[in-house]
Amino acid sequence: xxxxxKLSQEFELGFTYTRSTGPVxxxxxxxxxxxxxxxxxxxxxxxxxxxxxxxxxxAAALSDWVEVGQEGTVVSWCWVSEPRASHxxxxxxxxxxxxxxGADVPMIHCLQASSAEAVSTGGRVRVAWVAEPRGHITDxxxxxxxxxxxx
Amino acid sequence: MREIAVxxxxxxxxxxxxxxxxxxxxIMPQLQAxxxxxxxxxxxxxxxxxxxxxxxxxxxxxxxxxxxxxxxAVPPLKESHVEMDAAWxxxxxxxxxxxxxxxxxxxxxxxxxxxxxxxxVLSQRLDPYYLAxxxxxxxxxxxxxxxxxxxxxxxxxxxMAAVVSRSRQNAQANPLAQLAGDVGVxxxxxxxxxxxxxxxxxxxxxxxxxxxxxxxxxxxxRRWGVPYVRLTGIDQRIESHNPCMRDLTxxxxxxxxxxxxxxxxxxxxVAEIYAPFSHQEIILTRALGLDEATVVNxxxxxxAGNLMMASGLARVGEVFQRIVNGDARRGVAHATSGPxxxxxxxxxxxxx
Numbered sequence: 001x002x003x004x005x006k007l008s009q010e011f012e013l014g015f016t017y018t019r020s021t022g023p024v025x026x027x028x029x030x031x032x033x034x035x036x037x038x039x040x041x042x043x044x045x046x047x048x049x050x051x052x053x054x055x056x057x058x059a060a061a062l063s064d065w066v067e068v069g070q071e072g073t074v075v076s077w078c079w080v081s082e083p084r085a086s087h088x089x090x091x092x093x094x095x096x097x098x099x100x101x102g103a104d105v106p107m108i109h110c111l112q113a114s115s116a117e118a119v120s121t122g123g124r125v126r127v128a129w130v131a132e133p134r135g136h137i138t139d140x141x142x143x144x145x146x147x148x149x150x151x
Numbered sequence: 152m153r154e155i156a157v158x159x160x161x162x163x164x165x166x167x168x169x170x171x172x173x174x175x176x177x178i179m180p181q182l183q184a185x186x187x188x189x190x191x192x193x194x195x196x197x198x199x200x201x202x203x204x205x206x207x208x209x210x211x212x213x214x215x216x217x218x219x220x221x222x223x224a225v226p227p228l229k230e231s232h233v234e235m236d237a238a239w240x241x242x243x244x245x246x247x248x249x250x251x252x253x254x255x256x257x258x259x260x261x262x263x264x265x266x267x268x269x270x271x272v273l274s275q276r277l278d279p280y281y282l283a284x285x286x287x288x289x290x291x292x293x294x295x296x297x298x299x300x301x302x303x304x305x306x307x308x309x310x311m312a313a314v315v316s317r318s319r320q321n322a323q324a325n326p327l328a329q330l331a332g333d334v335g336v337x338x339x340x341x342x343x344x345x346x347x348x349x350x351x352x353x354x355x356x357x358x359x360x361x362x363x364x365x366x367x368x369x370x371x372x373r374r375w376g377v378p379y380v381r382l383t384g385i386d387q388r389i390e391s392h393n394p395c396m397r398d399l400t401x402x403x404x405x406x407x408x409x410x411x412x413x414x415x416x417x418x419x420x421v422a423e424i425y426a427p428f429s430h431q432e433i434i435l436t437r438a439l440g441l442d443e444a445t446v447v448n449x450x451x452x453x454x455a456g457n458l459m460m461a462s463g464l465a466r467v468g469e470v471f472q473r474i475v476n477g478d479a480r481r482g483v484a485h486a487t488s489g490p491x492x493x494x495x496x497x498x499x500x501x502x503x
Contacts, residue, residue: 004170004171005171006170006171006266011210013210013275021280025280025281029280048396050280050281052393052396056391056393056396075299076295076296076298076299076302076399077295077298078291078294078295078297078298078346078347078348078349079294079344079346079347080291080346081344081346081347084268084270084271084286084288086268086271086274086286087285087286087288088285088286095287095291095292095294095295097295097395105395105396106395107281107395108282108285108287108295108394108395109285110285116347121298121302136284137280137281137282137284137285138284138285
């Protein structure tokens, strides 16, 4: 007898306990709640956004905070023509690596754009916030192109 | 230092959706195959057993424990697991043997990726605060990496298509491959983008399956009286989990692992590289310092079929089989783990 039926069950993925995000991740997320983007300076002087707790090269604890700009430059991008149900935007969008002004390392988030033709490496984008930030990376609703920004 | 011998390897076919077959049923035929190659009865005949798998694929903590059922009613005395590709189970077993805690080891890796949405599932292995909440999937991450290579001018989309074309052609000689055929660069470039700049062919398919291997000291291999291949070097290096902190157009950790494993101490006839995306094969070929003298991915590589958590071990197995069969004398196997080639393992195999 061929066994073809697959069993399935609802499952919610998540922490089943409360945990602190700590002094570095927590401060960054609290910054987002206040519509500010905070970075941290690494041992080599580079400003890292989002901030790691420990230096990637020396493993030293980091604490030299730097607020960075909310506009930045696209370092790389890709075009999602068919968003997954889990993706943050449900219309076709771009994932972008953005180096925010004042930061030395890019961060990855989504970019709302009309089409792939509207996105380019070197293009200028800015943060668009959600209406009610709550201290979460998704407080940044997405990036949006800066009107007239070089691209 | 005790010399290591690879003595047996088996891999299942790469199947897009194996249906209701469970993980134990995927593993058992491969275990039986490697026992038969050596003349062993069961896992009781080796000193150490180590497996590689990913609980995220099954969606349950400690799901890997169920895989131990494939070893039979009596569990092994010395058993371990890595939440990684089984190439890292091989690494653990090599340490176990080199330090004198075992003379032989059985390794297996398995992955049933079809029930979930694999790229989205793997996004949950990213850091839990900055990236995982965005459900940034593996295909998108690889596309960001490919764009950087294309922008830098170090590769073209034709170069990527050439990797896919060669994979499909080589896979025609591999009965275990999922995707094989005679398809040229021009035809591949006419496909629509899946996730620009990646086309579907640039991405490894989702596959179900398993692989197993037996290794031992060279002395034990001789006692067993089976053909063996010497594993003369193995090393693994990891980079930052944050892809933005790395040079994504290179693989520094692969370069470091290759140097430490002694890749360039003699000529290489064959290389099996774990590159789930076409542009990554180009990065890795360069990082491994390979030239035309080395045949790359004669099996078709993972673009022809990608067994999550077993493909890395299978790269070692492919090189082992080619040396045992007399098609090659010395080869390199590579395994990767994590987003955009975060973590890399390099092994060197030589004929006895």
